[in-house]
Amino acid sequence: MKIGLFIPCYVDQLYPHVAKATLTLLQQLNLDVDYPLAQTCCGQPMGNTGCSDDVKPVAEHFIKTFKPYDYIVCPSGSCTSMVRNHYKDVASHCEGYDHVSTRTMELCEFLVDVIQIKEINASLPYRVGLHQSCHGLRELRLAKSSERMDAPFSKVTQLLAMVKGIELVELDRKDECCGFGGTFAIAEEAISCQMGKDRIADHLQAGAQIMTGIDMSCLMHLNGLITRNGDPLRVVHIAEILAGTIK
Amino acid sequence: MTQMHTHHPKKAAAFVSDQARTTWHNKALWFVRQKRDKAAASLPEWEQLRDTAAQIKAHSLSNLDEYLEEFERNAQAKGITIHWAATGDEHNQIVYDILKTHQVREVVKSKSMLTEECHLNPFLEKRGITVIDTDLGERIVQLRNEPPSHIVLPAIHVKKEEIGELFHEHMGTKKGASDPKYLTESARLDLRKKFLDAEAGITGVNFAVAETGSVVVCTNEGNADLGTVLPPIHIACMGLEKIIPKQENLGVFLRLLARSATGQPITTYSSHFNGPQKGSEMHVVIVDNGRSELLSRKKFWRSLSCIRCGACMNTCPIYRRSGGHSYGYVIPGPIGSVLAPNKDLAAHKSLPFASTLCGSCTDVCPVKIDLHHQLLAWREEVVKAGKLNPGKRLAMKLTSWVLQSPQRYKLAGKCARLAMKLPRVFLYNPLNIWGRQRDLPPAPPESFQEWYTKNRDKNS
Numbered sequence: 001m002k003i004g005l006f007i008p009c010y011v012d013q014l015y016p017h018v019a020k021a022t023l024t025l026l027q028q029l030n031l032d033v034d035y036p037l038a039q040t041c042c043g044q045p046m047g048n049t050g051c052s053d054d055v056k057p058v059a060e061h062f063i064k065t066f067k068p069y070d071y072i073v074c075p076s077g078s079c080t081s082m083v084r085n086h087y088k089d090v091a092s093h094c095e096g097y098d099h100v101s102t103r104t105m106e107l108c109e110f111l112v113d114v115i116q117i118k119e120i121n122a123s124l125p126y127r128v129g130l131h132q133s134c135h136g137l138r139e140l141r142l143a144k145s146s147e148r149m150d151a152p153f154s155k156v157t158q159l160l161a162m163v164k165g166i167e168l169v170e171l172d173r174k175d176e177c178c179g180f181g182g183t184f185a186i187a188e189e190a191i192s193c194q195m196g197k198d199r200i201a202d203h204l205q206a207g208a209q210i211m212t213g214i215d216m217s218c219l220m221h222l223n224g225l226i227t228r229n230g231d232p233l234r235v236v237h238i239a240e241i242l243a244g245t246i247k
Numbered sequence: 248m249t250q251m252h253t254h255h256p257k258k259a260a261a262f263v264s265d266q267a268r269t270t271w272h273n274k275a276l277w278f279v280r281q282k283r284d285k286a287a288a289s290l291p292e293w294e295q296l297r298d299t300a301a302q303i304k305a306h307s308l309s310n311l312d313e314y315l316e317e318f319e320r321n322a323q324a325k326g327i328t329i330h331w332a333a334t335g336d337e338h339n340q341i342v343y344d345i346l347k348t349h350q351v352r353e354v355v356k357s358k359s360m361l362t363e364e365c366h367l368n369p370f371l372e373k374r375g376i377t378v379i380d381t382d383l384g385e386r387i388v389q390l391r392n393e394p395p396s397h398i399v400l401p402a403i404h405v406k407k408e409e410i411g412e413l414f415h416e417h418m419g420t421k422k423g424a425s426d427p428k429y430l431t432e433s434a435r436l437d438l439r440k441k442f443l444d445a446e447a448g449i450t451g452v453n454f455a456v457a458e459t460g461s462v463v464v465c466t467n468e469g470n471a472d473l474g475t476v477l478p479p480i481h482i483a484c485m486g487l488e489k490i491i492p493k494q495e496n497l498g499v500f501l502r503l504l505a506r507s508a509t510g511q512p513i514t515t516y517s518s519h520f521n522g523p524q525k526g527s528e529m530h531v532v533i534v535d536n537g538r539s540e541l542l543s544r545k546k547f548w549r550s551l552s553c554i555r556c557g558a559c560m561n562t563c564p565i566y567r568r569s570g571g572h573s574y575g576y577v578i579p580g581p582i583g584s585v586l587a588p589n590k591d592l593a594a595h596k597s598l599p600f601a602s603t604l605c606g607s608c609t610d611v612c613p614v615k616i617d618l619h620h621q622l623l624a625w626r627e628e629v630v631k632a633g634k635l636n637p638g639k640r641l642a643m644k645l646t647s648w649v650l651q652s653p654q655r656y657k658l659a660g661k662c663a664r665l666a667m668k669l670p671r672v673f674l675y676n677p678l679n680i681w682g683r684q685r686d687l688p689p690a691p692p693e694s695f696q697e698w699y700t701k702n703r704d705k706n707s
Contacts, residue, residue: 007695009650012695012696013664013691013694014664014690015688017691019699023699035695037653038653040649040651040652041650041656043647046647047623049635049639049643050625051627051630051640051643054646055647058651061651134604135604138609138610145607146284147284147607147611148294148610149288177564177603177607181602184600188259188600189256189681189683190264191256191568193683193684195565220688221685224684224686228684
């Protein structure tokens with residue numbers, strides 16, 4: 001099984017340690033991982049702005065880059081959803097579209113559904129709050145959303161529960177959006193920041209020392225507010241916890 | 248009363264600048280969402296009900312012409328007069344003509360978003376007819392001379408102290424009173440006189456049943472019943488999408504509607520109107536006003552399934568923090584942002600962007616409208632129509648050009664990281680909207696790609 005590591009553009013540029021943690025984690029599991037150097041971005045910024053014409057060449061490039069791999073694994077729910085759910089309108093004509101769009105997986109779901117991981121060699125003796133990123137939650141169904149009434153499950157908490165010493169805190173609003181939303185963060189700056197502050201306050205009232213999540217984009221927005229306001233909350237990507245690269 | 252044309256971010260920013268009020272508004276609506284969760288969780292078959300409702304609506308909308316005619320035949324057989332209106336103005340004219348024929352000067356109206364959509368009140372008032380909204384929330388916003396801010400809770404944006412002042416001014420209640428029980432009782436007494444004086448009653452319609460020709464109106468206050476039983480004329484106004492095929496379908500929708508709206512098992516009153524009372528008249532006005540056009544839009548027709556429960560508003564994190572008036576359309580929140588561009592894309596182009604696409608609205612919707620996907624699809628329509636801000640359009644074209652080439656991407660990334668190393672005073676300039684309330688992440692010395700290229704051999 002050959003895995004293509006898909007690192008979102010802003011993670012590549014701004015959070016290389018998260019990409020390294022993802023790579024480390026997959027290698028710890030003795031998986032054959034390759035990072036194709038031709039990769040750029042999934043095209044989501046244009047897609048979410050409604051510029052599907054501009055997504056098209058970027059999606060074509062993505063499919064060409066990743067089609068040789070059995071699985072494409074990405075430490076982001078949002079970017080994974082872009083490839084899986086939103087390429088059909090712009091890139092279904094491409095050779096390799098079916099393969100790439102069905103084989104692109106978010107890191108946690110890959111570990112749970114494909115690798116069927118049973119144990120994780122990491123420990124984190126802290127109270128941790130999980131920020132549920134919306135696209136992972138409601139587009140990829142990594143967990144049951146609070147609106148739905150079917151049987152509860154969560155692939156992400158399932159993984160976190162394997163980390164030694166971790167204590168997951170109970171949030172008041174367990175899956176409310178953080179307000180990032182891509183260009184929304186700029187276009188609706190006032191609401192975006194208010195939503196972020198409310199998420200942070202929820203984590204603080206729940207006694208979290210660390211906030212984690214599957215999407216660095218939500219966490220970038222939240223951490224930006226936390227840093228500015230000096231809130232006592234450390235923000236880490238889930239890959240860093242699972243790979244044991246933070247202490 | 249006129250609204251329309253809006254730039255959501257501006258009005259939203261104004262709303263959210265009052266932190267205390269925003270928190271209060273957010274909490275009030277979240278409370279309703281939590282009540283909905285509890286009520287929905289009490290039914291093990293909840294998701295099955297949603298599926299069934301979505302299918303019935305899809306079927307009804309796909310066979311709308313037949314069901315509308317079946318409804319007309321059966322309603323006429325019951326002595327109901329049916330009117331057809333292509334536009335909001337036609338609807339208003341029909342209602343006015345009925346009232347004029349009977350020399351009606353005062354009419355009571357229960358909640359109807361359709362009449363809000365058509366601006367019936369100002370139309371009638373201009374022609375000398377007094378309209379009294381009898382739903383308590385509607386009455387409050389009518390007295391305040393503003394549109395409702397929510398389709399189920401029209402005055403959710405108003406605090407009880409403000410209602411106290413309003414009622415003191417209009418009904419002579421005690422100054423400074425804010426006890427909800429006292430204020431409600433006062434409004435009730437005041438409205439009772441209006442009910443008795445009214446010469447006609449107007450209602451909306453929640454469901455129109457094709458096989459029986461009857462209409463169902465759901466209220467919590469019984470005001471639709473009082474307003475139709477006392478006066479000799481009942482005019483029910485409905486959008487043509489309100490049709491359901493069979494009486495038995497009501498069992499699905501009535502169970503979903505109140506649970507989704509307010510967390511009640513069922514609305515206090517679910518009144519079935521089966522024709523005029525003895526010596527009275529009953530009219531049903533069936534209104535298109537853009538609905539046929541919406542039905543013809545491949546990506547958007549399913550939004551006509553909406554049963555106006557308001558659950559998407561209660562759950563929407565943006566609605567809760569920006570208030571209904573920030574949308575500048577008769578129906579706010581996610582469903583309003585999907586419906587408004589169908590009426591006027593240019594005027595409402597900011598609404599599809601007033602969302603993080605979090606998808607909570609889609610998951611809460613009792614008839615499973617894929618709201619956040621429709622919002623995204625409307626963004627594409629905004630772009631196609633050339634209505635996206637030119638700066639943004641250019642930025643997207645440029646970004647696309649950069650991302651098509653690994654070399655250009657690498658260079659752009661490097662430049663961006665360099666720029667982020669500027670001293671704070673330059674970095675956090677007025678053009679940096681991100682940085683108004685948020686810090687940027689510290690720029691790392693190298694990208695993952697640069698690191699991987701150097702260390703590739705060690706990693707393979």
